[in-house]
Amino acid sequence: xxxxRLLRGFKAMHPGEMLREDVLPxxxxxxxxxxxLLGVSRQTLYDILDEKQPVTPGMALRLGKLLGNGxxxxxxxxxxxxxxxxxxxxxxxxxxxxxxxxx
Numbered sequence: 001x002x003x004x005r006l007l008r009g010f011k012a013m014h015p016g017e018m019l020r021e022d023v024l025p026x027x028x029x030x031x032x033x034x035x036x037l038l039g040v041s042r043q044t045l046y047d048i049l050d051e052k053q054p055v056t057p058g059m060a061l062r063l064g065k066l067l068g069n070g071x072x073x074x075x076x077x078x079x080x081x082x083x084x085x086x087x088x089x090x091x092x093x094x095x096x097x098x099x100x101x102x103x
Contacts, residue, residue: 012084015055015063015077016048023067024049038062054078 024034035045039062047053055063055078057071064071087094 012081013077014051014081015074016051016053018077019063020049034066037066054082 024031027034031045031049032042035042038045038059040059044053044059048055048059055074057075060071060074060078063074
């Protein structure tokens with residue numbers, strides 16, 4: 001999972017979890033207003049908050065602009081989450097693949 005020794009053991013967080021648990025409560029604004037400000041449907045925002053949909057590059061740009069922290073945070077959270085999920089799901093198959101070295 002994480003190559004950083006300090007982060008090993010921590011579950012990769014879906015960006016929707018951070019939005020749901022930390023960011024939106026701190027903003028104190030209704031989700032409907034946040035969706036409107038982002039220019040997306042309420043259902044799109046709810047799907048991300050419920051971790052049913054990923055944060056796409058376009059959504060990362062929207063969130064980064066609205067929250068003032070740039071798109072990299074949001075796209076990197078999604079990338080880390082996606083890699084962790086794939087690593088868990090494919091662990092057995094990945095173990096069987098040999099490592100090649102250049103001659």
